Amino acid sequence: MKYMLLIYADEAKVLNDKTREQRVSPAYAAYMEAMQKAGVIVGGDRLQPTASATTVRARNGKPQVLDGPYAETKEQLGGFFIIDVPDLDAAISWAARCPTASDGTIEVRPVWTV
Amino acid sequence: MPRENDQVAREAAEAVARRSYGKLVAFLAARTRDVAAAEDALSDAFAAALVDWPASGVPDSPEAWLMTVARRKLIDAARRRKSGEGAVDHLRLMADELEAAAANVPQVPDERLALMFACTHPAIDRGIRAPLMLQTILGFDAATIASSFLVSPATMGKRLTRAKTKIREAGIPFRVPERADLRERLDAVLEAIYAAFAEGWSDPAGTEVRRRNLAEEGIWLGRLVASLLPDEPEAIGLLALMLHAEARRGARRNARGEYVPLAEQDPRAWDPQLIEEAEALLLRASAMGSIGRYQLEAAVQSAHVVRRRSGSADWAAIERLYDALSTITDSPVVAINRAIAVAETRGAAAGLAALDVLRDDARLADYQPFWAARAGLLARTGDVDAADQAYQRAIGLESDRAVRRFLRQRRAELRAASPA
Numbered sequence: 168m169k170y171m172l173l174i175y176a177d178e179a180k181v182l183n184d185k186t187r188e189q190r191v192s193p194a195y196a197a198y199m200e201a202m203q204k205a206g207v208i209v210g211g212d213r214l215q216p217t218a219s220a221t222t223v224r225a226r227n228g229k230p231q232v233l234d235g236p237y238a239e240t241k242e243q244l245g246g247f248f249i250i251d252v253p254d255l256d257a258a259i260s261w262a263a264r265c266p267t268a269s270d271g272t273i274e275v276r277p278v279w280t281v
Numbered sequence: 282m283p284r285e286n287d288q289v290a291r292e293a294a295e296a297v298a299r300r301s302y303g304k305l306v307a308f309l310a311a312r313t314r315d316v317a318a319a320e321d322a323l324s325d326a327f328a329a330a331l332v333d334w335p336a337s338g339v340p341d342s343p344e345a346w347l348m349t350v351a352r353r354k355l356i357d358a359a360r361r362r363k364s365g366e367g368a369v370d371h372l373r374l375m376a377d378e379l380e381a382a383a384a385n386v387p388q389v390p391d392e393r394l395a396l397m398f399a400c401t402h403p404a405i406d407r408g409i410r411a412p413l414m415l416q417t418i419l420g421f422d423a424a425t426i427a428s429s430f431l432v433s434p435a436t437m438g439k440r441l442t443r444a445k446t447k448i449r450e451a452g453i454p455f456r457v458p459e460r461a462d463l464r465e466r467l468d469a470v471l472e473a474i475y476a477a478f479a480e481g482w483s484d485p486a487g488t489e490v491r492r493r494n495l496a497e498e499g500i501w502l503g504r505l506v507a508s509l510l511p512d513e514p515e516a517i518g519l520l521a522l523m524l525h526a527e528a529r530r531g532a533r534r535n536a537r538g539e540y541v542p543l544a545e546q547d548p549r550a551w552d553p554q555l556i557e558e559a560e561a562l563l564l565r566a567s568a569m570g571s572i573g574r575y576q577l578e579a580a581v582q583s584a585h586v587v588r589r590r591s592g593s594a595d596w597a598a599i600e601r602l603y604d605a606l607s608t609i610t611d612s613p614v615v616a617i618n619r620a621i622a623v624a625e626t627r628g629a630a631a632g633l634a635a636l637d638v639l640r641d642d643a644r645l646a647d648y649q650p651f652w653a654a655r656a657g658l659l660a661r662t663g664d665v666d667a668a669d670q671a672y673q674r675a676i677g678l679e680s681d682r683a684v685r686r687f688l689r690q691r692r693a694e695l696r697a698a699s700p701a
Contacts, residue, residue, distance in 0.1 A: 253454070254453070254454035254456075255451050255452045255453045256453075256454050256456070258452070
């Protein structure tokens with residue numbers, strides 16, 4: 168099954184913490200290498216901060232464009248991975264190994280299959 | 282004759298349902314993770330059996346017969362639901378797997394434990410785990426479960442459906458966890474079984490047959506898990522605990538139907554057979570050298586049962602056991618029971634002091650046993666006014682009529698004894 172791991176963290180904290188990048192980058196590199204070795208990774212990326220987000224919806228065929236992310240929350244979506252693993256337990260164990268799991272939150276969502 | 286055959290067929294179907302329902306659901310759903318579809322197919326198969334068996338006789342292996350019919354229904358249903366190339370492959374795979382598995386029939390493999398672990402997966406809402414297990418393993422319908430858990434059948438039905446959808450869509454595996462995770466995951470299974478049992482046992486009147494049955498079903502599930510995991514001391518400990526509690530069911534009421542608290546129960550009214558079984562289980566579990574919550578709670582029961590021989594419970598042991606329990610849970614219930622034991626070993630004032638520590642715990646503001654325990658201890662220290670207030674609070678919080686009557690009587694005795 169394919170699962171999306173949505174990586175949430177307190178963006179302000181992440182951006183203000185100057186040493187975080189140095190600390191976390193090697194951890195993410197190792198994490199992604201582990202996913203590649205296990206053959207589970209389908210894709211994934213880090214996202215630009217929410218200040219760069221634009222929210223769009225179309226009502227009566229007319230696009231409405233709003234500045235900012237869809238939801239204002241304490242933690243923001245900062246990146247994602249799509250992995251292909253046998254079941255939820257495997258997805259949970261990969262989510263738990265994600266470096267941001269220690270100070271942020273990882274949401275695990277099965278990808279809709281037709 | 283046909284009526285007689287009907288009767289035989291019905292009884293055979295019911296016997297198989299009772300014995301094999303969970304086994305068949307577990308096996309049919311294990312590959313697809315689709316519990317609802319397995320249940321539907323199985324209910325069709327039971328309906329077919331009631332038509333077929335009176336005419337052609339009950340088959341040699343009713344379980345295998347039901348399995349074959351249910352398998353066919355499952356594949357038909359999947360075929361109707363899905364179309365397209367991918368679906369055909371999926372169906373072929375499923376059919377092959379079921380076919381291969383069916384070759385093993387009449388030995389339908391027992392995958393109930395895997396199903397129980399799926400039902401109590403951490404991704405499933407905690408409150409629905411016990412109802413889900415009652416439905417999938419024992420075949421209870423939503424209405425019966427709803428009446429036991431005191432919610433509307435519609436609500437219970439919706440919550441059960443949502444949980445089954447979650448199992449399927451989220452890919453919750455049907456698997457007994459690896460050794461490293463087994464203990465933690467087993468806790469959730471045991472907790473759900475105990476929740477089912479407690480729902481049934483918490484009816485002190487014993488008048489609601491459905492809830493009473495739930496306690497028996499809890500014990501049945503406890504026996505099942507203990508037999509499937511014979512080396513897990515906590516599974517055995519839980520069974521011992523439930524049997525100890527069940528042994529005292531009848532003693533909770535006197536001949537006039539009034540509530541009798543444990544301390545005033547007549548030990549001769551306890552079921553000696555259940556107690557002996559519980560004691561033997563506890564002994565077996567403790568020999569495995571890994572202590573846990575359920576073994577400790579069963580040991581508390583065992584220390585109460587000592588009264589059968591010595592005339593009084595072993596309160597020193599009970600206090601020690603609650604000390605041990607409070608190191609593994611921060612349950613205020615444990616703390617209350619510990620305070621009651623302290624009152625027996627070191628006097629009411631010491632017990633009251635142990636209880637006072639809990640006063641700021643917000644969880645206890647609406648918890649009847651806390652106020653009843655406090656009232657009892659205050660009365661023993663002679664603080665009549667404070668005891669009176671605590672009884673009033675306890676009475677206001679109790680929903681069971683007989684227990685309320687019992688508390689009112691205690692309160693009246695308190696005032697009768699005091700000069701004011």
